[in-house]
Amino acid sequence: MDAAAFRKHGHELVDWIADYLEEPERYPVLSRNSPGDIVRALPASAPEDPESFGAIFADFERVLVPGLTHWNHPGFFAYFAATASGPGILGELLTAALNQQAMLWRTSPAATELEQVALGWLRQLMGLPATFEGVIYDTASISTFHALAAAREARVPAVRALGLCGRDLPRYRVYCSAQAHSSIDKAVIAIGLGHRSLTRVPVDEAFRMQTEALAAAIAADRAAGVVPLAVIAAVGTTSTTSVDPLRAIADICRREHIWLHVDAAYAGAAAMLPTHRHILDGVESADSLVVNPHKWLFTPVDVSAFYCRRMDDVRAAFALTPEYLKTSEGDAGAVRNLMDTGIQLGRRFRALKLWMVMRSFGASGLREHLARHIELAQRFASWVDADPRFTRMAPTPFSVVCFRWEPDGTGAAATLAPPAADAREVALDALNGRLLDAVNQSGEIFISHTKLNGRYVLRLAIGHARTTIDHVSRAWQLLQDHAARIQESV
């Protein structure tokens, strides 16, 4: 494709995307494809001869578009809603064209230094101390993996050289709450500690880690010769967005000399708001923190910001410079080479889109969107609370509402004899599953679910920049309509 053809097709795509951004609601938010539809619709082998971009794009529209679940649709309320905003998309377009690979400062001074600038801005907006150095990874899973790898480096003698096998080492322990994210499980498996090295500390009635239980678990482990390695505090758990008591956990970690990693992948953004600044109270003595701008900061996937007060431990674990990557500026210590901070050698120019988003929205614009999403969630929560057929199943500290349809109108707190209660719960789980499927099949909204205290719970997550009160009202209407229909049919 020469430059003239790129220009032509680029303009066509920009128009297609502008139309898409203008009217995403023309598509059902959740794909209606069946498994295998796309595989069956496409040839099993690559074409021998070049094909025109027109032919490729026609197949994109015909075969792939029906297979999209529209994360960029304002009715996307599942998991954590996200937004590819205009400046974020344009940033990615430039990133692709420039094809920077910022392993070394030399291979992209712009990507290397803009990462420092953009993460400095974000750090200030969130109120993180300047003692936190930042680096961009692809996902929170990889950020948390690096936090635990650094904690291992800091705690286990000579682990980089000698590893963990065939040595007279104790067992190590990592702690997180029962509500913490599965990326922590994957990270402890990855770094060789084993899944059983992860202790999931019980939560209180608001799904927050019980710090007394954490302290007790640490004490019991120490008594048994098990060495505490790291604690992960969640600021915004995935199911309910609960916030672990960070300061109390930080106090324990400081006293016990345990690495404290804060998983604020979703909710960390809210620390920009004066009303929510307190969610990071105590963070100054944490060792590391992850926040994902591709979740609630209007930046397309992928961009995960990892902040660390001890980035030298990350470098001690992974920095390694083969001859062919030596540079005079690197040898002189005059620059930071991104390849030194972590396992990946290749680094995409992810800072560009984040920088463009922060400038285009401005700090005030970011705060307005975040506050608006939280306000919308509070309104939805108030409708749930006011309706006897629905029950809220968790507090709503941010923009995610956990609720449940309980058509017998007795509320979650209803006291029934245990066997009847069991049967009732099973029936309600099934009814809520049917309700989830029904509203998702409408094509207008997409919500997801979780389980809390063993019960099937619906989740409505607000986070798309274009989501308005109309979308949220419509979601509530759909839930009521479909609930009524299901009730008529049973």
Next chain:
Amino acid sequence: MDAAAFRKHGHELVDWIADYLEEPERYPVLSRNSPGDIVRALPASAPEDPESFGAIFADFERVLVPGLTHWNHPGFFAYFAATASGPGILGELLTAALNQQAMLWRTSPAATELEQVALGWLRQLMGLPATFEGVIYDTASISTFHALAAAREARVPAVRALGLCGRDLPRYRVYCSAQAHSSIDKAVIAIGLGHRSLTRVPVDEAFRMQTEALAAAIAADRAAGVVPLAVIAAVGTTSTTSVDPLRAIADICRREHIWLHVDAAYAGAAAMLPTHRHILDGVESADSLVVNPHKWLFTPVDVSAFYCRRMDDVRAAFALTPEYLKTSEGDAGAVRNLMDTGIQLGRRFRALKLWMVMRSFGASGLREHLARHIELAQRFASWVDADPRFTRMAPTPFSVVCFRWEPDGTGAAATLAPPAADAREVALDALNGRLLDAVNQSGEIFISHTKLNGRYVLRLAIGHARTTIDHVSRAWQLLQDHAARIQESV
């Protein structure tokens, strides 16, 4: 930014990029920035109020463009040259706008299934057997990490649950050649085996792993109670693009029941050529292989294709489904959920650009570019060979030439008395370093270096789709001119 503004600025960017692709040579290929230039030129804090895209883009041009090293410049001959081709850039533009996050089939049937289709096409083009299942990661570092994590899962009893510490486990060993990539070092560190668990097997005069030495190392380890875990064979090492004897290594691994991972990140693409199909001879009994389309297949970073005959071992290591990610189609086993294959939960729609590149180039177009690059490298190698002032330092099986300026004209094989030889080598190393800096400062080309047998060696890596004989001739001319100037000055 509303849709109208996106349309306006999108068109402006497309025009800017088309101009860039048309005439990348207006920029010096290697940035002339000094460390800190960009940090100093930008504000230390995010703006409070939204800024216009015009203002943002003006800063992009003023501050960031001078800090770019132009990977998309046809004079980029460093490391492994790469190309962001038109269809690849347009694919990334769509990926950003659609913002698919393909952790589950449900969250993007299109991204999930197109990944399977695109990797099937690539597998066939490279002549890999259908027994290899594919998955896309971000980088070869992460692909190789997963290969070794899967090998660990397959070999170490109950490692997922119990880890490596405080157990009566033997030590494990991983083997690669002395020329293999540093991502292997990082992977063995990451998974807790420790850096010393990596044995670097000596290479022959053509920088290929010595299989007798590999067999001997394995035997010695077994005799000492150390358990061989994995061998990494390189098809295209980073310094010289040497190809390890894959079939002989595969025979050893099969006999010894050792996981064989093939690092074909750069050179695997060349297996598409009938002339180079043999480089993967024996691959059918390998366990896994990585090839990076963002290296020599004209696709923007990042996209790494990981193929595995035992993907269930990857899933056994990492699959883990929290309640909120359960779906009926997943429970029924009707779909593949990408989150199960590896550590990352979030998955970007990377297959789209790869699929667009394969269709836009066609298999014939991909082969033509690869063959042309190899042909250009052979011509450059022939010029080096014909010039008594330069010496080729390694065979040139693909598109990378390793050479050295030896202005005394005696050639690398010159026999000198040892003390004199040492002094000569030191002087030649310094001269070649000066030559590297001089040609890179020209702005017309960017080459990199390595060390072979202790000697500083220049590398010219051809791989950009727009690189022609004129660029390669010009590189040779620049090397000669600057060598002459340096010689005059000493």
